[in-house]
Amino acid sequence: MKLPRLTLLAVLLQLGSAAHAVENTIGLDLPGFDASVRVQDDLFRAANGGWLKSTEIPADKASFGSFAVLRDLSDQQVRAIVEELALKPQTTGSVEHKLAAFYTAFMDTAAIDQAGLAPLQPQLADIDALKSPRELAQWLGRMQGHLSTPVELSVGPDFKNPSLNLAAASQGGLGLPGRDYYLKKEPRMLKARAAYLQYLQTLAELAGVAQPARAAARVLALETAIAKAHWDPVANRDPVKAYNPMSPAELARKAPGFDWAAFLAAARLGHIDRLVVAQPSMAIALGRLHAKLPLADWKLYAKLHLLDAHAATLPQAFRQARFAFRGKALSGASSEQARWQQGMTQVNAALGDALGKLYVERHFPAGHKARMQELVGNLMAAFGDSLEALSWMSPQTKLQARDKLNKFTVKIGYPDQWRDFSALEVRAGDALGNRLRSADFEWQVLAAKAGRPVDRKEWGINPQLVNAFYDPTTNEILFPAAILQPPFFDATADDAANYGAIGAVIGHEISHGFDDQGSQFDGDGKLRNWWTPADRKAFEAVAAKLVAQYSGYEAIQGKHVNGELTLGENIADLSGLQVAYKAYQRSLGGKPSPVIGGFSGEQRFFLGWSQAWRTKMREEATLMQVTMDPHSPAEFRANGAAVNHDGFHQAFGTKAGDKMFKGSAERIRIW
CATH class of the missing domain: 3.40.390.10 (Collagenase (Catalytic Domain))
Incomplete structure (x- = not known):
């Protein structure tokens, strides 16, 4: 939730x-x-x-x-702080070293272009290897914190016992901004859908997916089915309706067709005895969709969403395709944001607290x-x-x-207390790997909070x-x-x-x-x-x-x-x-x-x-x-x-x- x-x-x-x-x-x-x-x-x-x-x-x-x-x-x-760090050697393993290495790798688009899809091939191979709905559920669990999936997990204070952290499951998994973009027949929505379909096709072509136009259409159809089950934004504002605590076993009984136990275990939440399901009807619909739709369609969905999520650290053709849709078609921008500024967004997401400490020392009287x-x-x-x-x-x-x-x-x-990033590995020249490890690090920290007391100082x-x-x-x-x-x-x-x-x-x-x-x-x-x-x-x-x-x-x-x-x-x-x-x-x-x-x-x-x-x-x-x-x-x-x-x-x-x-x-x- x-x-x-x-x-x-x-x-x-x-x-x-x-x-x-x-x-x-x-x-x-x-x-x-x-x-x-x-x-x-x-x-x-x-x-x-x-x-x-x-x-x-x-x-x-x-x-x-x-x-x-x-x-x-x-x-x-x-930017000035990080580029200063990058100009001189930093102690290996220090946050200063990690900040400089993360940013420098992201900025090296020549190396990213030369590497091609090779850095992402292990993840793409994992999708190709999926052989059952259970394995698909496990993959979706492993992707928590990496990209938007049909069920998005989070951990935060229990609404009825706010001193304790509780896991929650919410609807997600859409590539367009929301359900109306799939379901409304207004000209602006139709235009956005057409642009998204073209984007999906381009991703499929660049990744060598067979019959890219057909693959894109299948993925859009799958997402449309998900969107039909989504609650609208107004309904999602009601905290009483969104508070539906239950055990994983109860969720499995109420929403059959999806392997909830495998999903939660892969998301490092196999130990929980209780979670909140924000949109129960969506969970039920997802179970039906998993049981009904071909595994091949889900694998196409997974592959194209993975490519979209990591387009910023993939070769230029992927970056251009993502901007053409998410930048131009959805927001109206006519040119891509400067690479250095994209880099600041990436660094803030991965090491924001470490960078914040240096920022405060310099800019906050x-x-x-x-x-x-x-x-x-x-x-x-x-x-x-x-x-x-x-x-x-x-x-x-x-x-x-x-x-x-x-x-x-x-x-x-x-x-008052800054975060510890010592467990996060950042490698020089590994832009995509740094993003993957950072997302995994953040999710591990979050998942570990489930069932534990809320730290009010965070x-x-x-x-x-x-x-x-x-x-x-x-x-x-x-x-x-x-x-x-x-x-x-x-x-x-x-x-x-x-x-x-x-x-x-x-x-x-x-x-x-x-x-x-x-x-x-x-x-x-x-x-x-x-x-x-x-x-x-x-x-x-x-x-x-x-x-x-x-x-x-x-x-x-x-x-x-x-x-x-x-x-x-x-x-x-x-x-x-x-x-x-x-x-x-x-x-x-x-x-x-x-x-x-x-x-x-x-x-x-x-x-x-x-x-x-x-x-x-x-x-x-x-x-x-x-x-x-x-x-x-x-x-x-x-x-x-x-x-x-x-x-x-x-x-x-x-x-x-x-x-x-x-x-x-x-x-x-x-x-």
Whole structure:
């Protein structure tokens, strides 16, 4: 089961221009405004229209904005570290040696091209040698952590006993982004399917598979059968429906046709006596498919998925084919990402914590952590004030909510304890082998946690990655070092813009603990209903209004935002903005906000919020987002939360007839 870690994912940050002193003070990119658009009609375009008009999405990107700028900065910073390590001899077996060797091997495309398919031949031979459904199940078990399989295993806190780790099985195994890409007959989906079919055929041709067109069609048909059994993204958001613990023997009885015992044993989970099955009907359908479909089709599926998973470390023809589909057809990019930046992604995945330690030493000032702790404290206090002021929640439920808020764990910057990579073997000049061994190493570490106590000190993200998240099973919010730097948070900028950007992000993550998913877990991370029936009913009634609001937004022609899928993130945006605004007001100590650059503090707050969501996205990427992603497109995040905020309407004096005007009685207020 995919645990419901609620990430910000697209934490898009404001782009302050240090070239203009007033902008540096005000914390806003003034040239990025569009004077022809009134804030009262469109906050997002008023604050970002100039930038939107003058900015082109780079050819190698599906989208571009504040997040992409920070991500590129982080990649450049860690690249400098790794390339410095590679320029001089390192002690064999040290993390410095492993970082340099891993990156250098990945960058040596000439050697990769010369090696051809030879490095992957043992894995391809394993697939050719499969002679029974049992052996297929064992192969799928061994592939956990290596590639997406029809059943994906994970290990994490038990929803009902969050102090103990529990294995879980979830649906997976699709080469397209999700079930709609297989089942919908919309032109955009049909186009994506055609591109995928061509990609599968190209992989088959390059690997010397007989009758490549027929092989591709058989694999697509198999995946379509899997997709028909998949739960849709909205159903997967319900943690109660997803919590189905059972013994392996019980799973085998309920979902016959697939050798679950062989699968789990090959995945190093043969010792477990209990696991969660997130989508039981999918498990039953998989058993039927394994019993029904020819083994030859499954072997073709396995071979083409293996080639796709490792295309980055295969010869140029494979790399080009993968980009033509995953880069161009699915995301709209017209050129491949620079090899060095792909290398940073690979190194972060394999040795991210080791690289993070070096990154923090160089790029994370000690004062940033203290300042962030202060900001989080202010936001937590503001959220507590909001709890007490709720008119729709009973004292009984408020007491439970307050208990949960008080039990939040806050992780900032980097972990207190760094991971040990001594057991990971990295060989010079072995790009593919390094990836295989790294994936196996990561899976062994994860599988070994099943049945053991949860280590609350562990981090779920590397310090050099630009993101933030809330995890309901540990009731923690986490902000890695890479997000705590200019232009995201600028100590030289005005407080108003900082509260509108970093403050709203902090508030967003706190609010995830009380959105439609997070609110089903208590302060100890246990899946438990701590609400009175009347309070839950009142909450759901307000949430339904938010679903309707966002479902009315058309992201691309003929394709609207899914208000049910994005509900959790929209609640977090709405509540996070409310809480950040209250925290900013508290910071003024009862004094009026200063006017800077002709804007009041309240106006700068909302303009900073809007510029935090500055982004442009290609149509192909937007289609993928509204189909599968629980986050709404950026402009709807910026405007959708602000339109419900009393402070926004007061700051800009909106009135009837303005496009962003919403009467006080109609505004949606949750926390």
